[in-house]
Amino acid sequence: MGEIDDALGRADQEAFTKDPPKTLKGQISYLMRQLKTTRAVAAELGITADSVNRYRRGARKHPPQQIQDRIDRAVRSRWQPLVRKRRRQQAAAAGGITVETRARFGYTAPVGSTDDGRMRRLTVHLPPTYAQRLFDARAAGAGDQQMRQIVAEGLQEIYFKDGGTRAQGLEVEFTDIDYFDASF
Secondary structure (H helix, E strand, O other): OOHHHHHHHHHHHOOOOOOOOOOHHHHHHHHHHHHOOHHHHHHHHOOOHHHHHHHHHOOOOOOOHHHHHHHHHHHHHHOOHHHHHHHHHHHHHHHOEEEEEEEEEEEEOOOOOOOOOEEEEEEEEEOHHHHHHHHHHHHOOOOHHHHHHHHHHHHHHHHHOHHHOOOOOOEEEEEEEEEEEEEO
């Protein structure tokens, strides 16, 4: 996973209409309902089936922080899939996606202009076509580099070229991401 995939995952979770289970017992029970077997839950979390049973029964209430984080991630990644899907469809059809980033942008431009990359902080609303491309790439298991390319194209067209009204020969390179966040 990369920065962009993580940001899309966080934005997905903003769509929750109801909070996921907070207690350890509730989280393990939810995972049991989703994955069906103790062995499957144990494999997902990287722990033993006995540990899963202890957490489910309440015999063990405080897992190590690393395991608690894995449990939280597993629950959140499966929570309210239809709500998240509906939100992604809305962003891809009409709403678009807002990208906030601090990264180094390099340029390939006509002679006489600078091509030195520099850090910029941008908050740009990308149209639905870029949202759809990002969601499709994520669903297809695209790597971070491919997703960066999609975001770079969107920023190039919307921010740097202002929808085609300026900087015609400009090519933007999106590197050295300091942080990246998305919302839709």
